[in-house]
Amino acid sequence: MNSSATFVEERNPTDWQSRAMQQRIRKRYAAERRFKALGISAIILSAGFLAFLMIVMVGNGLRGFTQTELPVEIDFPAMTGGASADQFKGANGPANLRTLGVQDIVNTSVQIQYGEEGSELFSAGGWQTVNQEILKNPQIVETKTTLYLPVESEIDVAFKGSGSETAEDMVAELKDQLSTGFNWNFLTNSDATDPMQVGIWGALKGSLITMFITLLIAFPIGVLSALYLEEYAPKNRFTDLIEVSINNLAAVPSIIFGLLGLAVFLNLFGLPRSAALVGGLTLALMTMPVIVISGRNAVKAVPPSIREAALGIGASQMQVVFHHVLPLALPGILTGTIIGMARALGETAPLLMIGMRAFIATPPGGIVEPATVLPVQIFLWSDEVNRGFVEKTSAAIIVLLLFLLTMNALAIYLRNRFETRW
Amino acid sequence: MTGSILFMLIIVLGGIAWFFGRVKASRFSADNKKRRAVHSLPNYHGWYVALWTIGPALLFLMIWNTASPALITDAALTSPAAEQLPQDPFARGAILAEARSIASGQQVQAFNPLSQSMVEPYRTAISYYRTLGMVAALLLVFACGAFGWLRLKPELRARTKIERATMVLLLFASLIATITTIGIFVSLIFESARFFSMVSPIDFLFGTEWNPKAVAGPRGETGFGAIPLFWGTVFIGAIIAMIVAIPLGLMSAIYLTQYAPPNFRAWMKPILEVLAGVPTVVYGYFAALTVAPALRDFAVSIGISGASSESALAAGVVMGIMIIPFVSSMADDSIAAVPSAMRDGSLAMGATKSETIKKVLIPAALPGVVGGVLLAVSRAIGETMIVVMAAGLAANMTANPFSSVTTVTTQIVKLLTGDQEFDSPKTLAAFALGLVLFIVTLLLNLIALRVVKKYREAYE
Numbered sequence: 001m002n003s004s005a006t007f008v009e010e011r012n013p014t015d016w017q018s019r020a021m022q023q024r025i026r027k028r029y030a031a032e033r034r035f036k037a038l039g040i041s042a043i044i045l046s047a048g049f050l051a052f053l054m055i056v057m058v059g060n061g062l063r064g065f066t067q068t069e070l071p072v073e074i075d076f077p078a079m080t081g082g083a084s085a086d087q088f089k090g091a092n093g094p095a096n097l098r099t100l101g102v103q104d105i106v107n108t109s110v111q112i113q114y115g116e117e118g119s120e121l122f123s124a125g126g127w128q129t130v131n132q133e134i135l136k137n138p139q140i141v142e143t144k145t146t147l148y149l150p151v152e153s154e155i156d157v158a159f160k161g162s163g164s165e166t167a168e169d170m171v172a173e174l175k176d177q178l179s180t181g182f183n184w185n186f187l188t189n190s191d192a193t194d195p196m197q198v199g200i201w202g203a204l205k206g207s208l209i210t211m212f213i214t215l216l217i218a219f220p221i222g223v224l225s226a227l228y229l230e231e232y233a234p235k236n237r238f239t240d241l242i243e244v245s246i247n248n249l250a251a252v253p254s255i256i257f258g259l260l261g262l263a264v265f266l267n268l269f270g271l272p273r274s275a276a277l278v279g280g281l282t283l284a285l286m287t288m289p290v291i292v293i294s295g296r297n298a299v300k301a302v303p304p305s306i307r308e309a310a311l312g313i314g315a316s317q318m319q320v321v322f323h324h325v326l327p328l329a330l331p332g333i334l335t336g337t338i339i340g341m342a343r344a345l346g347e348t349a350p351l352l353m354i355g356m357r358a359f360i361a362t363p364p365g366g367i368v369e370p371a372t373v374l375p376v377q378i379f380l381w382s383d384e385v386n387r388g389f390v391e392k393t394s395a396a397i398i399v400l401l402l403f404l405l406t407m408n409a410l411a412i413y414l415r416n417r418f419e420t421r422w
Numbered sequence: 423m424t425g426s427i428l429f430m431l432i433i434v435l436g437g438i439a440w441f442f443g444r445v446k447a448s449r450f451s452a453d454n455k456k457r458r459a460v461h462s463l464p465n466y467h468g469w470y471v472a473l474w475t476i477g478p479a480l481l482f483l484m485i486w487n488t489a490s491p492a493l494i495t496d497a498a499l500t501s502p503a504a505e506q507l508p509q510d511p512f513a514r515g516a517i518l519a520e521a522r523s524i525a526s527g528q529q530v531q532a533f534n535p536l537s538q539s540m541v542e543p544y545r546t547a548i549s550y551y552r553t554l555g556m557v558a559a560l561l562l563v564f565a566c567g568a569f570g571w572l573r574l575k576p577e578l579r580a581r582t583k584i585e586r587a588t589m590v591l592l593l594f595a596s597l598i599a600t601i602t603t604i605g606i607f608v609s610l611i612f613e614s615a616r617f618f619s620m621v622s623p624i625d626f627l628f629g630t631e632w633n634p635k636a637v638a639g640p641r642g643e644t645g646f647g648a649i650p651l652f653w654g655t656v657f658i659g660a661i662i663a664m665i666v667a668i669p670l671g672l673m674s675a676i677y678l679t680q681y682a683p684p685n686f687r688a689w690m691k692p693i694l695e696v697l698a699g700v701p702t703v704v705y706g707y708f709a710a711l712t713v714a715p716a717l718r719d720f721a722v723s724i725g726i727s728g729a730s731s732e733s734a735l736a737a738g739v740v741m742g743i744m745i746i747p748f749v750s751s752m753a754d755d756s757i758a759a760v761p762s763a764m765r766d767g768s769l770a771m772g773a774t775k776s777e778t779i780k781k782v783l784i785p786a787a788l789p790g791v792v793g794g795v796l797l798a799v800s801r802a803i804g805e806t807m808i809v810v811m812a813a814g815l816a817a818n819m820t821a822n823p824f825s826s827v828t829t830v831t832t833q834i835v836k837l838l839t840g841d842q843e844f845d846s847p848k849t850l851a852a853f854a855l856g857l858v859l860f861i862v863t864l865l866l867n868l869i870a871l872r873v874v875k876k877y878r879e880a881y882e
Contacts, residue, residue: 028774035776039677042670043690046746050697053708060711224595232592242596245603251797251867252860253804255831256606259856262838263609285602292599318585346701349806349831353838375703375807382707382811390711397704404699 057397064395067183067196068159069148070121070174074109074130076141084142093135102134103127106149121170123150123196129185148181153195153388160391186395190361191377195388198381200396202363206276206356206371207345209364213280214287214344219337221284222291223326226333229292230299231321250289257286258353266354273355274370282354283344290343294336298329331418338411342404348375374400428483428556432563436476439567443471443574450576462581470580473587474570479562486555494547495522501543610860613853620847621646626854632817632828634837634848646851648858650817654734654827658813659802662738662823663745667798670742671749672791676779678750679757698747706811709740714812721824732814735823741808745798752797756790756874757783761881789877796870800863806831830855 015021106127110118126149134141150156158167159178171178189199225246233239261282265271271278302325310320351357356372357380364371372380374396381393447467450460495518499507507517521540525548574580618626629647674694678687714736721729760783768778784791814826815836837852 028777032774032776035779036677036681039673039681042673043677043694046670046674046694046697046743047690049743050693050700053700053704056708056712057704221595221598224592225599228592228596232589233596242600246599247871248864248867249599249603251800251863252606253801253806253831253863255804255806255834256610256856256860259834259838259853260602260606260609263613263853264605268609288602289599292596316581316585318588322588342699346699346703348701348703349810349835352835357839375701378703378707379807379811382703382710393707397707400701401704404701408699 057394057401059394060391061394061396061398063160064391064393064398065183065186066160066180067150067185068156069179069181070114070151070177071146071179072106072109072122072149073113073144073146074105075144076105077144079105079108093138102130106130110149121151121155121174123152123156124194125192125197126150128197148179150183150185150196151178153386156196157387157391186392190363191359191372191380192361195384195386195392198389198392200374200377200399202360203372203374203377203396204399205363206279206360207373207375209276209367209371210279210283210351210373211341211345213277213367214283215337215341217281217284218287218291218340222288222337222340223295223333225288225292226295226299227321227326230296231325232317246289246292249285250293254286254347255349255353257282258350260285261350261354272368272370274358274360274372275368276356276364276371277367278354279351279356279371279373280367282350283347286347286350287340287344290340291333291337294339295329295333298332298336299325301332302328328420331414335411335415335419338407338414342407342411345407346375346400346404348379351376352379374403425487428559432476432479432559435563435567436472439475439571440468440472442468443571444468446571446574447580459576461577461579466580466584467574467578469584470578471567471570471574473584475563475567478566479559482562483555483559486558490551490555494544494551497547497550498540498543501540507540606860610853610857613850614857617847617850617854620850626851627858630819632833634851646847648830648855650819651828651830651833651855652858653819654813654817655803655829655831657821657823657827658734658738658741658809658829659805660799662735663742663802664795664799666739666742667745667749667802668795671746671798672753674746675750675753675757679754680775680779680783694750695747697744700744702744702805702807703811705740705744706807706809709736709808709812713740717824726822726824729824730814730816730826732812732816732826733824734813734827737809737813738823740812741802741805744805744808745802748798748801749794752794753787753791756787756794756877759790759878759881760786789873789880793870793874793877796866796873800866800870803829804831804859804863806835810835830859834859 016025107119110122114121129149130147133147140147151159154164154167155170155174155178158164158171159180162168185197186199188201189197190202192198225242229239229243229246233242261278265278265281266273271281306324306328307320310324311317315323351373356376358370358372359380360370360372378393378396378400381389381396444464444467447460447462447464451464498518498521517540521538521544524538524541525544626646626648628649630649631645631647632650633645678690682690710732714731714733717733717736717739718729718731721733764782764786765778768782769775773781809829809832813829813832815828815832816826817828817833818825820827834852834855837848837855
């Protein structure tokens with residue numbers, strides 16, 4: 001009854017110049033600006049947090065690569081009764097050095113120079129520096145030499161920044177003798193109880209062995225499953241099951257993999273605790289889904305024309321895949337693998353479950369020996385009460401981040417260099 | 423170490439077999455009369471022989487390694503020293519396990535004199551069976567290798583056979599993911615069942631007192647009520663972390679996709695993604711070293727009582743920041759999936775950009791964003807190191823973000839590190855917690871994926 005035509009409302013055209021309208025537009029534009037500002041501040045906040053994290057870690061950690069030293073004058077000819085430099089050359093050097101009693105020599109020298117209490121100024125393991133010096137340059141045992149030895153941890157902390165009051169006093173007293181040197185021990189030693197003697201080499205070696213095992217297992221399995229699922233798998237329930245389990249595994253919390261490793265590898269198979277082998281196996285199960293998913297995308301990206309051309313000139317299905325598709329997809333697969341490995345390298349929780357948190361003072365010699373890895377070492381050091389460990393923890397974090405950065409940069413390089421857009 | 427040497431040896435022998443198979447096959451095509459009959463390239467013949475050489479031997483070794491411990495124990499039990507063993511199966515098992523680990527060199531000193539007497543029989547049994555296994559494996563290598571080599575003929579369809587074997591390998595490789603999933607499920611269920619035979623599931627799931635140390639007897643335990651842990655997990659992972667991550671992640675995604683110049687976007691996106699690549703142990707250390715003390719000082723200065731240096735807030739905030747790239751990339755994807763006609767329509771009507779985003783894009787993208795948030799939550803509640811290092815161990819049921827709470831993952835780490843007896847409810851409780859965590863994250867993921875998928879379909 002009411003035809004639409006009768007309903008045309010008489011309206012005045014909007015007067016955009018009116019005060020009310022102008023105000024309304026101003027308000028809307030202000031809201032627009034606020035929203036934009038909100039967006040940029042979210043980004044600044046996130047990026048700022050990242051920058052803050054990096055600055056704190058680098059600021060704390062760089063000090064971990066240096067150590068405070070005091071000079072000690074050692075009169076080798078008098079103390080050793082005339083040891084010759086030849087004794088410490090070659091293969092027998094370390095054995096002969098052990099009979100020399102370097103620790104006593106250093107202690108006596110320290111006491112001569114700094115008085116009865118002198119030993120307390122120095123790190124308990126500091127005499128090992130002398131050992132290394134002798135092996136590096138045996139000539140010094142025939143002369144009177146001045147060597148720089150690391151000081152005790154509290155003094156080290158006080159000299160670098162703020163330490164306890166007594167340590168600050170000592171630093172004030174020794175001010176002109178204390179010097180700062182590069183802490184080579186940090187790169188070559190393993191875990192220790194004295195923060196002046198700790199190093200990351202043991203943990204780093206453990207990490208490398210673990211990563212090697214992870215790669216050795218996860219890479220072939222990941223690549224083969226990706227090939228199967230993309231190239232051969234029939235569309236049926238069984239294939240669906242495989243796909244679902246791979247996607248699920250990629251989302252399972254890492255600690256669950258640790259529980260699996262504990263229940264299956266340690267308790268069921270009876271593999272040794274704390275070993276890099278078990279750590280590598282556990283991380284491989286975790287990394288494999290990442291490789292499969294990135295591998296499938298890489299295989300999918302190879303255009304069908306390649307396959308058809310190969311089939312057309314008489315290659316078998318298997319030859320098509322292994323001679324043509326796989327090499328073309330390899331850069332993409334490798335990129336995904338490196339990203340997965342970087343994640344595994346930073347993983348801590350599953351390794352705690354399988355006992356890789358033991359105190360390991362010597363670098364692991366094989367895949368079944370007790371080992372620890374870099375992130376776990378960071379976790380262990382972060383628990384230490386001694387203040388000297390703060391900078392060592394941060395220094396270890398710097399090393400870990402450098403490794404991750406290198407791996408990610410490599411992945412980006414590979415992607416840019418080899419990825420073909422078809 | 424002999425095991426790995428044997429393995430290497432077999433692989434090397436396989437390489438040699440490959441070479442000989444190849445040499446023999448390449449003669450086929452040299453001979454003009456046989457030439458027409460040759461089916462496969464020499465390479466495939468080589469692989470055929472190599473497979474015969476390695477395959478059966480490795481299969482045998484695998485079976486041998488699972489079967490031989492039982493055989494070794496049987497052999498050791500027939501020795502005269504075994505007669506003194508106690509009849510009680512538990513004590514007996516403990517002694518045998520100790521003797522075995524000494525004999526295989528994993529342990530140096532025996533605690534029980536009886537196990538010392540069992541070491542010698544074990545050692546002889548182990549070396550006997552190990553030698554037997556090695557000899558048998560090597561015999562298999564040569565016998566099967568020779569068999570394969572003798573079967574090489576021009577007509578042999580070596581390529582087809584190799585391809586079939588490769589297919590089996592491919593299928594096996596893709597089954598490993600399924601096996602792992604099943605393995606996780608079965609091992610968690612199995613250990614949890616043992617736990618629930620000691621502690622009732624009702625007490626565990628609905629009890630409000632968590633104090634595993636107070637447990638004394640084998641029956642009627644208290645102190646395994648996991649509600650405080652669930653609350654702590656939800657409080658840190660699903661509430662505090664999300665309050666940080668959702669606004670920051672969503673706004674970053676909106677700014678980067680809608681406002682930012684392409685150049686800025688190209689730089690900023692990878693930088694934000696670094697946040698997800700930093701190892702969690704680094705975040706944990708940062709939270710414990712820098713964020714937590716700062717928050718505690720802040721709380722004390724504004725007069726909040728009960729402020730702890732292990733606060734839920736510190737762990738939650740840092741975890742939220744870790745999750746930002748995750749939320750932002752999911753939001754990015756779902757906003758990009760909104761058809762541009764909707765956006766253009768809104769803009770053409772005179773809406774400003776922010777009005778379009780708030781009233782058109784976000785409502786349209788909401789299911790995708792919600793799915794992304796669910797995935798982020800599932801990630802946050804499974805996160806371990808940040809909470810272990812920053813959240814503390816006190817099982818409090820409190821909504822005060824400055825006090826200390828504990829989470830499921832923290833307690834799993836706590837229960838499983840340190841002294842472990844594998845039958846105590848304390849250790850097994852970790853598996854029950856793991857089972858709950860596994861099921862919850864699995865459900866969250868399934869729901870999230872379904873939501874995202876439904877929503878994608880809506881626009882296709």
